[in-house]
Every structure is written in C-alpha cells, then in structure tokens.
Amino acid sequence: MSASVTVKDLRKRYGRVEALRGASFEVAAGEVFGLLGPNGAGKTTTLECLVGLRQPEAGELFIGGIDARRRPREVREKIGVALQSTALPDQITPREALRLFGSYYRERSEPAVLLERFALREKADARFASLSAGQRHRLGLALAFVNRPELVVLDEPTAGLDPSSRVELHAEIRRMKADGHTVLLATHYLEEAEQLCDRIAIVDAGRVVATGAPGELIAAAAARHTVNLVTRRPLPREGLAACVDLAAIGGEGTRLVFQTAEPTQTVAALLACVTDAGAGLVELTVRQATLEEVFLKLTRTRDAGAETTNEGGVS
Amino acid sequence: MSGFFQHFTMSLRLHRRNRMALVYGYLFPLIFLGAFWVLYRHESVPLLQHMGELLTVSVLGGACFGLPTTLVSERERGVWRRYRLLPAGTWSVVLSTVLARYVLLLTAGLLQLGVALAVGMTLPAHPLDLLVAFTFVAGAFIGLGLVIAMLADNVPAVQALGQCIFLPMLIIGGVAVPLASLPPWAQHVAAFFPGRYAVEALQACVTGPGWSGVRFDLAALAVIGVAGAIAGAKLFRWESGQRFAAVGGKPWLAAALAGWALVGAAAEWRGHVAPVAVEADRARLAAPAQQPWETVTDDDVARLDFANLPPDYGVVAPIAGPDEKPSEDMDRQLGQIESRLATWPAGRVADLRQRTLNLLCLAALPDLVQNPVERWMPGIVFDRLELSMPRRQLVQILTWIALHPEEGQVLVDLSAVGIHGVGTEAGVRERVRWYAIKFVARLTGRVEP
Numbered sequence: 001m002s003a004s005v006t007v008k009d010l011r012k013r014y015g016r017v018e019a020l021r022g023a024s025f026e027v028a029a030g031e032v033f034g035l036l037g038p039n040g041a042g043k044t045t046t047l048e049c050l051v052g053l054r055q056p057e058a059g060e061l062f063i064g065g066i067d068a069r070r071r072p073r074e075v076r077e078k079i080g081v082a083l084q085s086t087a088l089p090d091q092i093t094p095r096e097a098l099r100l101f102g103s104y105y106r107e108r109s110e111p112a113v114l115l116e117r118f119a120l121r122e123k124a125d126a127r128f129a130s131l132s133a134g135q136r137h138r139l140g141l142a143l144a145f146v147n148r149p150e151l152v153v154l155d156e157p158t159a160g161l162d163p164s165s166r167v168e169l170h171a172e173i174r175r176m177k178a179d180g181h182t183v184l185l186a187t188h189y190l191e192e193a194e195q196l197c198d199r200i201a202i203v204d205a206g207r208v209v210a211t212g213a214p215g216e217l218i219a220a221a222a223a224r225h226t227v228n229l230v231t232r233r234p235l236p237r238e239g240l241a242a243c244v245d246l247a248a249i250g251g252e253g254t255r256l257v258f259q260t261a262e263p264t265q266t267v268a269a270l271l272a273c274v275t276d277a278g279a280g281l282v283e284l285t286v287r288q289a290t291l292e293e294v295f296l297k298l299t300r301t302r303d304a305g306a307e308t309t310n311e312g313g314v315s
Numbered sequence: 316m317s318g319f320f321q322h323f324t325m326s327l328r329l330h331r332r333n334r335m336a337l338v339y340g341y342l343f344p345l346i347f348l349g350a351f352w353v354l355y356r357h358e359s360v361p362l363l364q365h366m367g368e369l370l371t372v373s374v375l376g377g378a379c380f381g382l383p384t385t386l387v388s389e390r391e392r393g394v395w396r397r398y399r400l401l402p403a404g405t406w407s408v409v410l411s412t413v414l415a416r417y418v419l420l421l422t423a424g425l426l427q428l429g430v431a432l433a434v435g436m437t438l439p440a441h442p443l444d445l446l447v448a449f450t451f452v453a454g455a456f457i458g459l460g461l462v463i464a465m466l467a468d469n470v471p472a473v474q475a476l477g478q479c480i481f482l483p484m485l486i487i488g489g490v491a492v493p494l495a496s497l498p499p500w501a502q503h504v505a506a507f508f509p510g511r512y513a514v515e516a517l518q519a520c521v522t523g524p525g526w527s528g529v530r531f532d533l534a535a536l537a538v539i540g541v542a543g544a545i546a547g548a549k550l551f552r553w554e555s556g557q558r559f560a561a562v563g564g565k566p567w568l569a570a571a572l573a574g575w576a577l578v579g580a581a582a583e584w585r586g587h588v589a590p591v592a593v594e595a596d597r598a599r600l601a602a603p604a605q606q607p608w609e610t611v612t613d614d615d616v617a618r619l620d621f622a623n624l625p626p627d628y629g630v631v632a633p634i635a636g637p638d639e640k641p642s643e644d645m646d647r648q649l650g651q652i653e654s655r656l657a658t659w660p661a662g663r664v665a666d667l668r669q670r671t672l673n674l675l676c677l678a679a680l681p682d683l684v685q686n687p688v689e690r691w692m693p694g695i696v697f698d699r700l701e702l703s704m705p706r707r708q709l710v711q712i713l714t715w716i717a718l719h720p721e722e723g724q725v726l727v728d729l730s731a732v733g734i735h736g737v738g739t740e741a742g743v744r745e746r747v748r749w750y751a752i753k754f755v756a757r758l759t760g761r762v763e764p
Binding site for chain 2: 052091
C-alpha cells in the first residue's frame with residue numbers, strides 16, 4: 001500500500017493553545033480516509049496545514065511523495081480542496097468560477113462536465129449570491145475537481161446540509177473512490193465516517209488516538225460486549241458476583257448493564273442466576289460496541305486526564 | 316499566465332456588475348467634475364487649469380477607498396482564503412487585482428476628460444505624457460490602497476483609515492486647495508504627501524511642458540508607489556482571521572512610511588517645497604490669441620463723442636449725482652438687485668467684452684423702460700466694472716463697445732435680477748453706447764466720477 005498522504009508528528013500552536021501535538025497518520029492511494037474527532041480536536045487544523053492554509057511549527061507533510069511544506073504550490077496542483085463553506089464573489093456565476101479556477105491549473109476539467117456532474121447545469125449562469133446553501137456546497141465540490149485531482153480533501157463536507165443533500169454527497173464521495181481518487185475527509189459524524197471511510201483516524205486534543213478500519217477499531221476498542229438485563233425483581237449482589245465481574249456492572253435495581261469479553265458464558269451464568277434467585281426475566285440482550293462508543297471511550301480518556309497515543313491500533 | 320489573465324478580466328467583469336462599484340468608480344468622479352465646473356466655469360477655458368486636481372481626487376478616491384474596500388470585503392467573506400488554495404503565488408492574484416483597478420481608474424479618468432472636453436475644455440497639451448503621469452499617480456495611490464487594505468481588519472476600518480489620508484491630502488496636501496494658497500508651513504507638510512506631486516505631474520501634462528518638466532514629481536510618486544506595493548505584499552493577509560495585530564512583517568509598514576519621508580526630505584533638500592510654476596500655454600488659455608478690443612489705443616478713446624452725451628441729471632441715460640440719496644424703499648430694492656447680481660451668470664461669463672456688455676445692459680434697460688431704479692443702476696454697474704478688471708483694460712473694452720455698438724448680444728429682459736420691463740434691442744444698444752462713453756469719461760478723468 002503506497003502512501004498518498006503522510007503526516008508525521010505535526011505540531012501547530014495558536015498563541016498559547018496547542019492545536020496539534022504531534023499528529024501522525026498515513027493515507028493510502030485510492031482509499032477514503034476520515035479524520036474523526038470532537039469539535040476543537042484539531043481535524044480542520046490538520047487539513048489546513050496539509051493544504052497550505054496554515055504553517056505548522058514542526059512535523060512532516062508529504063502528499064504523493066512531495067514535501068507539502070517546502071513545495072506547497074506543486075502540491076496544490078495535484079489536490080482538490082472543498083472547505084467547510086465556499087466563499088466566492090457575489091456576482092460570479094458557477095460557470096465563470098469553474099473557468100477562472102481551472103485556468104490556474106495545468107490539468108483541468110471542462111466547466112460543462114463539472115456542472116453536469118454536480119447538478120449545477122441549470123444554475124450555471126446564476127450569480128453566486130442567488131445560489132442555495134446546497135448549490136454552493138456542490139459548487140465548492142466542483143471547484144475541488146476542477147484540476148482532476150489525485151487527492152480530494154473535504155472538510156466537514158456534509159455540515160449544514162439537509163438529509164437529501166447529505167445522501168447525494170455520500171453517493172458522490174463513493175463515486176470519487178470508484179473513480180480512483182484518494183479522499184481525505186474530516187467529519188464529526190460517526191455514522192458518516194463508518195459508512196464512507198475505508199479507514200479512520202480518531203483525533204483528540206491535537207493527537208491521533210486511534211487509526212484503523214471502523215470495524216477493526218470497534219473490535220479492538222470494544223473487546224467487551226454489552227449485556228442488558230431487565231428483571232421483575234432486583235437480583236442479590238452476592239448471587240451476581242458468582243457469574244460476572246461486579247466492577248463491570250452498571251445500572252441498578254431491576255435494570256443492569258454488564259461489560260463482558262465472553263458473552264456466551266456470561267449470558268448462561270446470568271440466566272442461571274436469575275432462575276436461582278427467582279427474579280423473573282423480562283429482557284436479556286447482547287450488543288456489540290458501536291463506533292460511537294469507541295469514539296466516546298477514546299475521547300473521554302482526555303477528560304479523565306490520561307494521555308493515550310496509539311498509531312495503528314487502539315490503546 | 317492564463318490564471319492571471321482570467322482573474323484580471325473577471326475582476327473587470329465583476330466590477331461592471333456591481334452597481335455600487337459603478338457609482339463610486341464613475342459617478343463620483345463625474346460629480347467632482349460637476350463641482351469643479353461650477354467653481355471654475357468662468358475661466359477662459361473651463362476646467363483646463365484644474366484637471367490635475369480633478370484627476371488626482373478621482374484616483375485618490377478609487378485607489379484609497381475602492382481598492383481596499385473590495386480587497387477587505389472579499390477577505391472578510393473568505394474569498395481570498397479560497398484563492399489561496401490555488402497553485403498561484405500571492406503576486407499573481409494581487410497583481411491581476413491591482414491591474415484591473417488601474418484599468419478602472421484609467422477609464423474613470425478618460426470619462427472625466429471626455430466630459431470636460433464636452434463642456435468646453437480644450438485638449439491637454441501632452442496627451443501621451445498625461446497617460447504616463449496618470450500611470451505614476453495611479454501606481455502611487457494603488458500602493459497606498461494596498462497598505463490600507465492590509466492595515467484594516469474590516470470594511471469600516473478601511474473607511475476610517477481612508478478618510479485619515481484622503482481629507483488631509485485634499486486640504487493641506489495640495490490636492491483640492493492649490494499649494495500657492497496654502498501657508499508656508501502647510502506647503503512643507505504637503506511636500507511629504509503624494510497628492511501634490513500627483514497634481515503637479517498631471518497638470519504639467521495638461522497645460523505645461525509635459526512630464527519632462529516634472530521629473531522630480533514622477534520620481535516621488537514612483538518611490539511612494541513602490542514602497543507601498545512592497546509593504547502591501549509583505550503584510551498581505553489571506554484570511555480575515557489573521558488580525559493585523561497578530562500578523563508578522565510589521566516593520567514593512569515603516570518601509571511604506573519611509574517612502575513618504577524620503578520624498579519629503581528630498582523635496583526639502585532640493586528646494587522643491589514651493590509649488591512648481593506650470594507655465595500655461597498662453598495661446599491655449601487665451602483663445603483666440605488677441606481680443607479685438609486689445610487693439611484700442613488712446614487715440615481711439617479720444618475719438619469718442621464726449622461732447623454730445625445726454626446730461627446725467629436728465630431723463631435719458633441718467634446717472635445719480637454724488638449728493639443724491641435713494642429713498643429707503645429704493646435702497647432696499649437696489650440691495651435686492653445687488654444680491655442677485657452676486658450669482659448672476661451673465662455677469663461672470665469668460666468673454667470680458669460680453670461680460671461688460673451684459674453689465675452695461677443693467678444700466679441701459681432700466682433707463683429705456685423707465686424703471687424707478689434707472690438713476691441708481693449706472694453707479695452700481697460702474698463700481699462692479701471697476702472692480703472686475705484693470706482700469707486700462709476696462710477703458711479699452713468700453714471704448715470698443717462704444718465704437719462698435721452693433722456687436723455682441725444685448726439683454727432686453729432683466730427680470731432675473733429683479734428689474735422689470737422689456738426693452739427693444741435697438742433702444743438698449745443706443746443707451747449701452749451712451750453709458751459706455753460716460754464711464755470712459757469718468758475713468759479717463761474727463762468727468763468727475
């Protein structure tokens with residue numbers, strides 16, 4: 001797997017605030033890679049350093065083998081960027097914007113092709129000021145493709161979009177992948193990351209705290225399954241201690257939640273326990289962990305004061 | 316190069332679509348022109364002596380307000396942030412923006428020039444030199460506009476900073492108030508402002524020797540423009556989030572100010588503080604070359620028929636004597652007429668002979684129509700004529716009118732100044748002739764005034 005993007009020990013500071021504290025990850029050619037993290041985690045700063053909007057204090061940035069810190073203009077030739085919001089002069093039309101932006105690149109797509117692809121044909125000659133938020137978003141994406149980029153960088157691509165526009169955009173990102181583009185996107189929508197990305201990096205407090213395919217992250221981070229037990233009467237604690245780890249018990253009274261690495265054995269033991277105690281079983285469910293739980297678990301580590309760093313796996 | 320050209324043409328196109336930009340870019344310069352015309356319409360060639368000031372005011376407004384307002388508002392909205400993602404250097408995008416602004420200033424200047432020609436101005440003496448000087452002036456002020464754009468964090472700050480430069484430049488910088496009218500201390504201050512060099516350079520190309528006579532001014536403009544452009548580029552901010560307080564390269568601001576200081580110091584050192592006397596092309600200003608009345612000699616004056624004039628105390632062509640005092644009502648009526656005369660266009664026309672003829676009608680018509688003010692108007696007219704030009708010149712013109720009573724237009728209706736009654740042209744001409752001779756008699760000592 002040849003790396004399309006390499007970010008190594010990236011550091012960026014805004015005054016006294018350390019926005020990036022040694023972020024590192026790699027994106028392989030042809031994959032959709034997501035940067036996932038809460039607001040203020042450093043996702044946008046990472047992308048802005050990558051595309052040359054900000055100068056990092058330290059670290060290495062390579063895109064397609066080109067040092068992005070030393071040769072930013074060469075890198076910009078090869079990448080397409082769609083920022084969170086696209087701002088253009090009010091009086092410019094989508095057709096003119098595509099022609100203008102395309103004129104700066106050696107490789108370029110015809111405006112008509114992009115207008116068709118991003119469903120802007122009917123608004124091709126409308127002023128930017130008259131476009132809806134969704135149309136502006138699509139124009140931003142079209143501008144990112146104007147130079148037939150090897151790498152497409154999308155910052156919060158679906159933020160502020162209505163559900164149907166979001167579905168359209170997801171389909172477009174899948175098409176990018178199918179066309180062979182490498183896509184690097186930042187998002188705080190877990191579902192979006194899980195659906196679209198081949199791999200994700202969870203960013204928290206300026207660091208990458210976990211990297212991997214969504215399924216791998218879930219499997220690794222949530223080695224324990226969650227068991228929900230509802231009974232008619234409360235179970236005695238001493239009876240429970242015989243079948244599960246008491247420290248892993250949540251909830252109280254008739255509703256209990258267990259974390260376990262061995263769900264089959266735990267369920268059998270619990271059923272026996274409920275029968276012996278005559279507590280009366282109402283509900284017993286076993287659920288594998290979600291990306292949301294992985295995300296919350298990893299990002300809460302910061303709140304707990306622990307600093308966890310793990311490249312290529314979950315701590 | 317393709318991107319540069321596309322951005323240049325797109326900037327022009329977007330400007331054309333922006334109504335407010337058109338108002339500020341083209342309508343305001345025309346309003347300035349109108350104001351200058353109102354002020355100076357009575358000069359022998361309207362506006363010709365003021366094109367330097369007029370063009371400078373327009374360029375100053377377009378470069379110090381128009382350019383930074385566009386740059387800062389686009390930066391505030393994030394447009395420049397998007398441009399930054401292009402594989403183009405800062406210089407490429409900024410230079411195409413600046414070049415488009417130059418074209419806008421040039422077209423506004425040409426529009427002003429065209430309208431000025433339409434209202435009677437003659438062609439500039441050195442049109443190509445004027446283009447060169449205009450380019451230097453635009454360059455200097457565009458450099459200044461770039462610095463303002465980089466200093467201002469938002470559009471209101473552009474307006475505030477622009478006014479801080481615009482108003483002093485107009486008032487004590489030699490732009491709206493001629494340098495010669497300023498006290499010496501203000502002339503020294505103006506030596507540090509680019510405005511005076513702009514006015515001198517442009518005016519020299521309109522009425523003077525061309526750019527060869529104002530090399531110092533052009534060099535001063537070049538220094539100020541280059542210093543401003545370098546400082547503007549070094550302080551360049553792509554994003555509104557980058558506040559000026561936090562941006563690096565502030566010492567470059569000193570470079571821009573150093574340009575002004577250097578120019579001022581050089582002007583002091585070379586004795587260039589006093590206004591440059593732009594020798595006007597006399598033939599151009601005094602069109603036609605010599606007026607016919609200028610050929611009037613003392614012998615012509617002596618030929619006038621002083622002996623057969625109607626007496627001042629009579630009913631034809633009367634003039635109130637020094638002991639005669641108007642009644643209170645009459646005095647009030649005369650006061651009203653005099654206040655109207657202050658803004659009476661016919662009393663300020665550029666052609667001195669016609670102006671004198673118009674004023675003589677103020678005495679002739681009331682006599683002809685027997686208006687009650689008839690005895691008092693000649694005195695008012697005589698005083699105005701005496702104040703308006705040298706005595707020798709006045710005698711020549713009055714003599715010419717008396718000897719050629721059929722020439723020029725006479726006024727047979729003066730209701731505009733509050734003198735009622737309409738006379739015949741022949742009657743007015745006859746009385747104009749009598750009053751002209753009577754006035755010459757007073758001016759040459761033949762009769763006591």
